[in-house]
Amino acid sequence: MxxxxxxxxxxxITLAGAVALTTxxxxxxxxxxxxxxxxxxxxxxxxxxxxxxxxxSRDVEGKAQRASAYExxxxxxxxxxxxxxxxxxxxxxARPLAEGQSADFLDLLQPDGTIISSAHWPARxxxxxxxxxxxxxxxxxxxxxxxxxxxxxxxxVAMVAVRPVAVGEKKIFVAVGKxxxxxxxxxxxxVPGTRTLLxxxxxxVLDANGPVASPDKLGSLAxxxxxxxxxxxxxxxxxxxxxxxxxxxxxPLTKRGTALGVLLVATSLAEQLRLERSIVxxxxxxxxxxxxxxxxxxxxxTERITRPIASLSEGVRAVASGDWSARVPVSSADEIGELxxxxxxxxxxxxxxxxxxxxxxxxxxxxxxxxxxxHELKNPLFPLQxxxxxxxxxxxxxxxxxxxxxxxxxxxxxxEIGNLKTIIGRFSDFxxxxxxxxxxxxxxxxxxxxAKLFGPQLTAEGRVPIELKLxxxxxxxxxxADPEQLGRxxxxxxxxxxxxxxxxxxxxxxxxxQQDGVRIEVSDTGAGLTEEECARLFTPYYTTKSHGTGLGLxxxxxxVSDHHGRISVHSAPNQGARFEIDLPAxxxx
Amino acid sequence: VLRIETKAAPRSLDPSEALxxxxxxxxxxRLSGLLFETLVTLDARGEAKPCLATAWTHDLARRRWVFSAxxxxxxxxxxxxxxxxRSLEFPDEQPIEEILRTLAKRQNAIVIHxxxxxxxxxxxxxxxxxxxxxxxxxxxxxxxxxxPYLDEARILMNRGYAEQATAFEAGLADAIEIPIxxxxxxAARGGRSTVSELNWILALIPEKTIAAPIRxxxxxxxxxxxxxxxxxxxQGEPTGALLPQMVSGYAFLFGADRNLAAxxxxxxxxxxxxxxYDRRDPLLKPIxxxxxLNTAEAGISLRMATADAGAxxxxxxxxxxxRDPRTALExxxxxxxxxLEGASLYGIERALIERRSLxxxxxxxxAHRLSSAVRxxxxxxxxxxxxxxxx
Numbered sequence: 003m004x005x006x007x008x009x010x011x012x013x014x015i016t017l018a019g020a021v022a023l024t025t026x027x028x029x030x031x032x033x034x035x036x037x038x039x040x041x042x043x044x045x046x047x048x049x050x051x052x053x054x055x056x057x058x059s060r061d062v063e064g065k066a067q068r069a070s071a072y073e074x075x076x077x078x079x080x081x082x083x084x085x086x087x088x089x090x091x092x093x094x095x096a097r098p099l100a101e102g103q104s105a106d107f108l109d110l111l112q113p114d115g116t117i118i119s120s121a122h123w124p125a126r127x128x129x130x131x132x133x134x135x136x137x138x139x140x141x142x143x144x145x146x147x148x149x150x151x152x153x154x155x156x157x158x159v160a161m162v163a164v165r166p167v168a169v170g171e172k173k174i175f176v177a178v179g180k181x182x183x184x185x186x187x188x189x190x191x192x193v194p195g196t197r198t199l200l201x202x203x204x205x206x207v208l209d210a211n212g213p214v215a216s217p218d219k220l221g222s223l224a225x226x227x228x229x230x231x232x233x234x235x236x237x238x239x240x241x242x243x244x245x246x247x248x249x250x251x252x253x254p255l256t257k258r259g260t261a262l263g264v265l266l267v268a269t270s271l272a273e274q275l276r277l278e279r280s281i282v283x284x285x286x287x288x289x290x291x292x293x294x295x296x297x298x299x300x301x302x303x304t305e306r307i308t309r310p311i312a313s314l315s316e317g318v319r320a321v322a323s324g325d326w327s328a329r330v331p332v333s334s335a336d337e338i339g340e341l342x343x344x345x346x347x348x349x350x351x352x353x354x355x356x357x358x359x360x361x362x363x364x365x366x367x368x369x370x371x372x373x374x375x376x377h378e379l380k381n382p383l384f385p386l387q388x389x390x391x392x393x394x395x396x397x398x399x400x401x402x403x404x405x406x407x408x409x410x411x412x413x414x415x416x417x418e419i420g421n422l423k424t425i426i427g428r429f430s431d432f433x434x435x436x437x438x439x440x441x442x443x444x445x446x447x448x449x450x451x452x453a454k455l456f457g458p459q460l461t462a463e464g465r466v467p468i469e470l471k472l473x474x475x476x477x478x479x480x481x482x483a484d485p486e487q488l489g490r491x492x493x494x495x496x497x498x499x500x501x502x503x504x505x506x507x508x509x510x511x512x513x514x515x516q517q518d519g520v521r522i523e524v525s526d527t528g529a530g531l532t533e534e535e536c537a538r539l540f541t542p543y544y545t546t547k548s549h550g551t552g553l554g555l556x557x558x559x560x561x562v563s564d565h566h567g568r569i570s571v572h573s574a575p576n577q578g579a580r581f582e583i584d585l586p587a588x589x590x591x
Numbered sequence: 592v593l594r595i596e597t598k599a600a601p602r603s604l605d606p607s608e609a610l611x612x613x614x615x616x617x618x619x620x621r622l623s624g625l626l627f628e629t630l631v632t633l634d635a636r637g638e639a640k641p642c643l644a645t646a647w648t649h650d651l652a653r654r655r656w657v658f659s660a661x662x663x664x665x666x667x668x669x670x671x672x673x674x675x676x677r678s679l680e681f682p683d684e685q686p687i688e689e690i691l692r693t694l695a696k697r698q699n700a701i702v703i704h705x706x707x708x709x710x711x712x713x714x715x716x717x718x719x720x721x722x723x724x725x726x727x728x729x730x731x732x733x734x735x736x737x738x739p740y741l742d743e744a745r746i747l748m749n750r751g752y753a754e755q756a757t758a759f760e761a762g763l764a765d766a767i768e769i770p771i772x773x774x775x776x777x778a779a780r781g782g783r784s785t786v787s788e789l790n791w792i793l794a795l796i797p798e799k800t801i802a803a804p805i806r807x808x809x810x811x812x813x814x815x816x817x818x819x820x821x822x823x824x825x826q827g828e829p830t831g832a833l834l835p836q837m838v839s840g841y842a843f844l845f846g847a848d849r850n851l852a853a854x855x856x857x858x859x860x861x862x863x864x865x866x867x868y869d870r871r872d873p874l875l876k877p878i879x880x881x882x883x884l885n886t887a888e889a890g891i892s893l894r895m896a897t898a899d900a901g902a903x904x905x906x907x908x909x910x911x912x913x914r915d916p917r918t919a920l921e922x923x924x925x926x927x928x929x930x931l932e933g934a935s936l937y938g939i940e941r942a943l944i945e946r947r948s949l950x951x952x953x954x955x956x957x958a959h960r961l962s963s964a965v966r967x968x969x970x971x972x973x974x975x976x977x978x979x980x981x982x
Contacts (some may be wrong), residue, residue: 090820090821090824090825091824093821093822094776096771124822125877125878126880126884127821127885154895405832
């Protein structure tokens with residue numbers, strides 16, 4: 003991925019992220035604002051509910067008082083006070099009383115709770131009243147909420163007041179109830195977006211308009227509120243339309259710890275959801291447009307920003323490929339311009355440094371060459387000088403022995419001249435390393451053949467034997483190489499290893515197939531090399547041995563370099579040395 | 592002029608015309624009895640009395656029964672009733688009691704078809720007839736039993752209790768029907784009301800087959816006495832039989848007492864059942880609700896049906912059409928679409944109850960509220976021939 007693309011991606015992501023964050027923040031703030039509004043609505047509705055309950059309480063108390071003062075009730079009380087009352091004629095007395103007082107429930111009760119007459123359920127005469135009226139309720143001057151069973155196994159929650167009607171010491175009771183129903187819920191008025199529901203049972207849920215569709219959706223919330231008394235709000239989705247959702251806040255109606263039902267304050271989420279959706283879509287549209295605009299502007303801006311970087315990159319690539327004369331244009335005075343100027347200065351300094359280094363190395367090489375030449379040539383020249391002086395002294399002092407001396411000296415001279423020629427030949431060979439002729443070479447086979455040449459020398463008499471270990475890969479070791487040159491490099495490494503182990507040891511030759519080539523390892527168990535020696539090992543004419551030209555490893559490095567490979571040495575004092583040659587599987591183009 | 596209102600709404604007055612609904616035919620009989628007469632009638636004890644026939648004897652060969660037509664009988668159209676002798680002869684193939692019972696049936700009343708009009712011999716004749724709505728009857732001046740006191744009887748049909756009560760309070764009706772439990776209250780208020788003989792059975796009628804133990808459990812679970820004392824205000828009588836004691840003489844053999852323990856023992860485990868009733872009848876709602884309370888105590892799962900159709904049980908009225916028990920049972924058999932089986936009347940009634948899984952609850956009369964001007968209204972239903980208006 004280019005820097006320019008990265009810039010575009012980063013700027014687009016940043017823009018989209020900013021829009022998303024803004025949208026999210028606005029949504030959260032909106033939701034919180036709605037929550038506050040809903041809380042205020044709920045609080046207002048709950049306050050209204052309390053007020054309406056108070057009103058209903060006073061109303062029911064008044065109805066009970068008026069009903070108990072009715073003449074017919076007194077007559078009933080008189081009849082009930084008799085020793086053997088016949089109350090059957092009064093079984094329907096409660097109904098007109100209830101109608102007169104507009105009461106939903108009215109029971110005329112004996113002191114033990116037996117129903118004399120029930121307005122809403124006439125058939126319950128002679129049964130016990132089961133309105134959840136406790137004994138203390140019969141003496142309660144104030145109204146209270148309770149649960150009133152109605153036919154068909156249903157029940158209502160009602161505000162109930164009880165009043166006694168006494169004849170002498172005998173009493174009957176008038177229990178009057180006004181149920182909390184749709185009318186009651188409607189009487190609370192309406193707060194926009196809010197409604198009140200009354201949950202009586204899983205099948206009986208009312209709001210101000212009557213029975214609620216899908217009452218089962220409230221079952222879990224209401225049951226939990228009934229059982230635990232907790233007021234945990236929940237979101238109810240009434241249909242597949244998600245806007246048909248409400249936040250429902252349960253208010254358990256209890257009587258001395260017994261749950262009677264649940265009032266539910268429901269706040270519509272439609273408005274909130276629509277606004278949130280609008281915000282999200284606005285965010286998506288703004289974000290999309292922003293990203294598109296950002297891409298266009300970013301494309302233009304990054305092109306301007308990355309142009310000098312691209313030039314700089316091109317310059318770096320040119321320098322890396324060897325063109326040290328590469329320069330980049332300086333088009334601005336900012337950091338990029340400063341970087342371009344620095345690059346240009348760096349390349350100039352690199353060229354100067356290279357020239358100086360080349361010059362210094364050239365001088366050093368010449369000096370080293372001169373030193374080696376002097377050293378190499380000095381050895382054969384000294385016997386030559388002695389031999390010539392011996393010949394001269396023999397000619398002057400012992401002419402009769404001159405011929406014999408001449409013969410011996412001549413052979414000595416020829417031998418030393420031969421040495422000189424050998425030395426010169428080696429230098430000549432190094433200077434004339436031929437270009438490798440590549441062919442497919444199985445490196446393992448080549449290593450095995452090469453090692454075989456040295457078998458006799460490793461165990462020759464007069465030297466401590468060296469053990470040869472071959473660890474050669476059987477597959478994947480064929481690479482393009484010049485077998486002659488590569489064999490020569492191997493031979494040099496083997497000779498080098500043998501020289502490093504005058505006291506014997508183990509010579510290990512290993513080949514391994516690599517992912518993209520072959521590795522050849524030649525290791526010994528000799529004295530090893532110091533770090534400095536390792537660093538200078540491949541320098542021509544450098545040697546750690548008392549004999550040798552210092553060209554062996556230089557030749558190895560030259561061969562490896564011509565094969566586009568890499569050579570390295572791993573060694574430490576007294577730990578032997580290991581040379582690794584990595585050859586590529588393909589020829590470099 | 593007597594103004595009467597009634598819940599009944601017969602489509603026809605002609606007793607010879609089959610309505611296809613025995614209950615409706617029985618309702619029609621109250622009206623048609625004023626217009627058309629039979630050769631004989633049955634009295635309160637079920638004994639045959641002369642009506643259009645004054646006597647009946649065997650012929651000389653003792654192969655036929657010959658009925659003597661009442662003389663000087665005038666039809667509503669003014670023509671004399673002159674039956675040919677043959678039409679009043681019946682082969683002696685059945686006991687005379689059986690023949691008389693057959694002849695006393697409403698559908699065997701004497702009807703003369705004069706064109707499209709059915710003409711009878713009864714104390715009243717039809718002045719106006721709007722089927723199911725209004726009937727105006729005029730006194731039949733030539734009636735053999737003497738002209739009725741009333742000149743005219745205007746009958747409004749298909750009127751609910753509330754409508755009738757409103758009309759009565761407004762002075763628009765002289766006689767109306769009232770729910771039976773209102774009788775006591777009317778009396779307490781000083782109003783005039785009458786009750787008829789026990790001619791209705793209130794019963795639980797299974798719409799689907801129910802097992803005998805369930806029927807037993809239901810019958811034992813219901814507290815008839817409490818309902819009779821309170822909801823029926825002591826009118827009628829609790830029963831476990833179809834026919835009242837005064838008609839059959841053996842009604843006490845069918846137990847009617849509540850036995851909750853027996854009900855619980857008999858019920859075992861039952862699947863839930865539903866109960867329906869005619870919601871236009873104000874008497875039935877509290878009784879049905881009481882039955883639900885009673886059965887719940889016995890562990891019977893019975894609840895009110897949301898619709899009349901498809902209910903397991905129906906709380907409904909069955910008519911006692913005659914003082915003659917066999918005739919009454921025959922009519923009940925027709926109504927319930929069951930042939931009579933059994934050697935004795937008791938056996939027939941027991942078979943009807945068990946085969947249809949009926950649960951008789953109460954025998955009840957019909958109650959009427961009368962204005963203070965109405966006189967002569969006896970315990971018979973609609974005794975208009977004997978009624979007069981005191982000015």
